[in-house]
Amino acid sequence: RINLRMDVDQSRYLDAAKDAVKREAFNMQRSLDKGLLMDGLRHATEMLNELRTSILTPKNYYELYMMVTMELTHLNMYMSAEFIKENKIADLYELVQHAGNILPRLYLLITVGVVYIRSEECSRKDILQDLVEMCRGVQHPLRGLFLRNFLLTSTRDVLPDFDTKTAEEGSIDDSINFILLNFSEMNKLWVRMQHQGHTRDRSKREQERLELKLLVGTNLERLSRLEGVTVERYEKQILPAVLKQLVNCKDSIAQEYLMDCIIQVFPDEFHLRTLENTFLDTCCQPQSQVNVRNIIISIIGRLSNFAQADPANIPNEIKLFDIFSIKVTQIIQSRSEMPSEDIIALQSALMKLALNVYPTEVGYVNQVLQNTLIIFQNEESRANGCSGELSKLLRVPIDHYQDILIVLHLSAYPKLLRFLELCTRKELCMYIAEHIIETDTLIYSHDQVDQLLTLVECLVADCAEKPVSNIEDPDDFDCQQALVGRLVHQMTSQVPDQQFLILNTCKKHLVVGGNRRIRFTLPSLIFKAVSLCQTYHEVHEEDDKWEKKVTKILQYITSLLSALIKAEYWELSLRLYLQAALVCDAMGVSNAEAMGYEFISHAFAIYEEEVCDSKAQLMAISLIIATFEKTTNFCEENHEPLRSQCFRASSKLLKKPDQCRAVSLCAHLYWSGKNKEEGGNQLQNSTKVLECLKKAVRISNQCMEPTVQVQLFIELLNKYVYFLGNGCEEVSESVLSQLVGKIKEDLPGLESGDITRQIVNHFGTTLGFLEHHHELLF
Amino acid sequence: MVLVLVIGDMHIPYRSSKIPPKFKKLLVPGKIQHILCTGNLCLRETHDYLKSISSDVHVVRGDFDLNTNYPEQKVLTVGQFKIGLIHGHQVVPWGDSDAIAAVRRQLDVDVMVSGHTHKLEAYEKDGNFYINPGSVTGAYSPLDKNPIPAFILMDIQSSTLVTYVYSLPPNGEMEVKKIEFKKGEKSED
Numbered sequence: 001r002i003n004l005r006m007d008v009d010q011s012r013y014l015d016a017a018k019d020a021v022k023r024e025a026f027n028m029q030r031s032l033d034k035g036l037l038m039d040g041l042r043h044a045t046e047m048l049n050e051l052r053t054s055i056l057t058p059k060n061y062y063e064l065y066m067m068v069t070m071e072l073t074h075l076n077m078y079m080s081a082e083f084i085k086e087n088k089i090a091d092l093y094e095l096v097q098h099a100g101n102i103l104p105r106l107y108l109l110i111t112v113g114v115v116y117i118r119s120e121e122c123s124r125k126d127i128l129q130d131l132v133e134m135c136r137g138v139q140h141p142l143r144g145l146f147l148r149n150f151l152l153t154s155t156r157d158v159l160p161d162f163d164t165k166t167a168e169e170g171s172i173d174d175s176i177n178f179i180l181l182n183f184s185e186m187n188k189l190w191v192r193m194q195h196q197g198h199t200r201d202r203s204k205r206e207q208e209r210l211e212l213k214l215l216v217g218t219n220l221e222r223l224s225r226l227e228g229v230t231v232e233r234y235e236k237q238i239l240p241a242v243l244k245q246l247v248n249c250k251d252s253i254a255q256e257y258l259m260d261c262i263i264q265v266f267p268d269e270f271h272l273r274t275l276e277n278t279f280l281d282t283c284c285q286p287q288s289q290v291n292v293r294n295i296i297i298s299i300i301g302r303l304s305n306f307a308q309a310d311p312a313n314i315p316n317e318i319k320l321f322d323i324f325s326i327k328v329t330q331i332i333q334s335r336s337e338m339p340s341e342d343i344i345a346l347q348s349a350l351m352k353l354a355l356n357v358y359p360t361e362v363g364y365v366n367q368v369l370q371n372t373l374i375i376f377q378n379e380e381s382r383a384n385g386c387s388g389e390l391s392k393l394l395r396v397p398i399d400h401y402q403d404i405l406i407v408l409h410l411s412a413y414p415k416l417l418r419f420l421e422l423c424t425r426k427e428l429c430m431y432i433a434e435h436i437i438e439t440d441t442l443i444y445s446h447d448q449v450d451q452l453l454t455l456v457e458c459l460v461a462d463c464a465e466k467p468v469s470n471i472e473d474p475d476d477f478d479c480q481q482a483l484v485g486r487l488v489h490q491m492t493s494q495v496p497d498q499q500f501l502i503l504n505t506c507k508k509h510l511v512v513g514g515n516r517r518i519r520f521t522l523p524s525l526i527f528k529a530v531s532l533c534q535t536y537h538e539v540h541e542e543d544d545k546w547e548k549k550v551t552k553i554l555q556y557i558t559s560l561l562s563a564l565i566k567a568e569y570w571e572l573s574l575r576l577y578l579q580a581a582l583v584c585d586a587m588g589v590s591n592a593e594a595m596g597y598e599f600i601s602h603a604f605a606i607y608e609e610e611v612c613d614s615k616a617q618l619m620a621i622s623l624i625i626a627t628f629e630k631t632t633n634f635c636e637e638n639h640e641p642l643r644s645q646c647f648r649a650s651s652k653l654l655k656k657p658d659q660c661r662a663v664s665l666c667a668h669l670y671w672s673g674k675n676k677e678e679g680g681n682q683l684q685n686s687t688k689v690l691e692c693l694k695k696a697v698r699i700s701n702q703c704m705e706p707t708v709q710v711q712l713f714i715e716l717l718n719k720y721v722y723f724l725g726n727g728c729e730e731v732s733e734s735v736l737s738q739l740v741g742k743i744k745e746d747l748p749g750l751e752s753g754d755i756t757r758q759i760v761n762h763f764g765t766t767l768g769f770l771e772h773h774h775e776l777l778f
Numbered sequence: 779m780v781l782v783l784v785i786g787d788m789h790i791p792y793r794s795s796k797i798p799p800k801f802k803k804l805l806v807p808g809k810i811q812h813i814l815c816t817g818n819l820c821l822r823e824t825h826d827y828l829k830s831i832s833s834d835v836h837v838v839r840g841d842f843d844l845n846t847n848y849p850e851q852k853v854l855t856v857g858q859f860k861i862g863l864i865h866g867h868q869v870v871p872w873g874d875s876d877a878i879a880a881v882r883r884q885l886d887v888d889v890m891v892s893g894h895t896h897k898l899e900a901y902e903k904d905g906n907f908y909i910n911p912g913s914v915t916g917a918y919s920p921l922d923k924n925p926i927p928a929f930i931l932m933d934i935q936s937s938t939l940v941t942y943v944y945s946l947p948p949n950g951e952m953e954v955k956k957i958e959f960k961k962g963e964k965s966e967d
Contacts, residue, residue: 437795437796438796438799479823482790482791482821482823483791485791485792486790486791486794486795486796487795488791488795489791489793489794489795490795520791523792524791524792524793527792527793527918530918530920531918534923538923571844572844575841575842579920582920583920586920622868622870623841623867625870626867626868626870626871626872629870629871629872630871630872630920630921665870668870668871672871672874715884718880718883718884719880721880722876722877722880725876726876758886761886762883762884762886765883765884765886766883769883772904
């Protein structure tokens, strides 16, 4: 028969074959209805001849096969009905052996054979043996596979099981042998398909083989359904025979599918029993193309589920993790060609086993990481190209434990992290950081902080890496660093001394991050330090060393600020100096006061030397004044120069309106400002307040722009109103009336427009306030 | 019913790591018409987060909002209420109600919103309403020993303003207080 599969129109051929089958089946039925057995058999044979084709693809052959075998059930029923009555089955069995071609002959023989067995007139065992042997007559792979499948399905209900009573009926062992023989013959046929035809058609052939795999696997499934198959029988008879067939056939498709089949159809207890010595050993042997990875992952997964369903399922002597761990290492070592994704997939399966089945054994998880690490350390090239998979593996413990502190205990973790490509490494570190923040995990000891910052070292400092493949997007970089800045707040201890150790550890790691990083990270440390000072102050009665400790913290803050200054972050540093000054003031002790004075001086220095933009200058001096106003513990010796400095700086601003506003702010320093000498009371120096405000008025007189001038007057009027309301005696009615008069004079002359409207309105609300609250009518 | 979220002083990343999850759960997109943010976010990410909650977001500049273009102050009208918004570090002395009243006079608004002190406030004075949503993250402030995470939701219906003051005290149980304000005749102040 010439293999014309490629050229023949499959569907046309199939339709023709199906028509023939229908026709012959109809005729067969008609003959049987009339009681004409020989005619019936002849038509059956004709029908079965259609199955002798070589032309159909497996899918189409299957369709034909299903049709034919369904018709055969009619024959079966007829025979069962007619011949059992008359005890002539033996004759019939003899009769059908004379059919012409072997294929129809064997189908008929099987059909009759099953009826014969059911009649119980024969030795079941002998018939079954007969049938399974005789099928050897068909060596064509496709036809042979379907024939033997027919054998298996037909004998489904007649195989002897554990409860058969007589020797003639056969025993469970006979069934096992029957099926095993059928299985190995089918496997041989199946494997033979691999080598038929041209090499160029190989992938098509493999695809067709996969379509047929169920036929072979059904043998194993049938075996598993025999009630009498105990774990001993499985261990001693079945598994060795199946594995021998798998190993000897040297075919990777068969090995992979059938090993998986074994795992799926037999119960977990059987697998446990045969795991170490039989099953896994065989896994190590098969040809290196076999995807042993999927098989191992499959069996690990199954036994994992089994263990989780009920821990008592696993006997204590069976150390599942150790067994698999050792075997996986052996397998990986013996296959130098194994791709990295496969290595990691295996480790991942082991890790999940450890986490799910032995949740308290953190050491197991570390062992998995350690084993992976050793593989990569021995052969660095194996780590290439698998960053994605490795990253997924490293996420598993984080997601599982939900507590990063446990992950920090895994000694192999940071070392394995280094094998990730830099950008993947950073992503994972960000994942870790985000996880800590989202779950609100607190890192409460400086050792843990040290470990954590070492773990995420690629984020906090530049790596001495081989050339980076792409320039990092600046926005992404900023996001990363903001994340580190946020992470700092999770490193917190309620114990102040421990908190200081934490701050020092953080500084060690973060201060070397480089200019682009410290802008995001050091301020967080400064604020935590500032908070810590307050904490020490709150509990100062319990700790007689508190002043020294606060001094050390302030020195710590100073060093961080120096780093920011060196990196030229002027605006940021100015603000941070002011924040630090406030906390110094709150300490209420003299060495803190000295440092507070230093801090404000630094702020002034930055203001004078580095803030150049006039708008920024006004903002900065306003901030200094506002901050200074809040201090309460400077002695007059310190307070006075700072007051003067504020005033001087305000007067020296470039633009008149800015000068005016800043000077008017200084008035507050003389009123609500506090120093040590006043002992908690406000200075309330009315004279000085008026001096400031009068100066401000004089400055606004020098403004050239009328609208701006009037606006400033009204703002100053409101300043007067403020101090009036707070009891400043020198704000007299005449002072007010003078200013009000000036405003009233100038208002009409302003150009109409939105701003003028607003100014007029502002004046109105101010006058209204004066009338309502101070009964002053202007 | 118009919902206005008043929120600010997040200070992320310098003083805080995140907005409390219990708050985030409440701030569902699509329910809030306007957001008034008192400033000191300090990241653009935080501004983006606000934009995801409502399409109309107003932010004013805080002292730690560096490298931004936010205005010093803002005035807008919602229903019958004219609302003023300023961070508050510009208002000297910090936290002084007379000083903030002066700003109200200047902007001539019914509702004056300010922040900076991290002190949650909602009070009426001389016929006008003063609101400080505190710090939504409970961030460190030199002016307040232990700030509590908080924010305010205003429900404005023509001439009635109902404020819902949300806070998370240390015991972890969220508190909500309701304060109503009716815009009466505009009294002279």
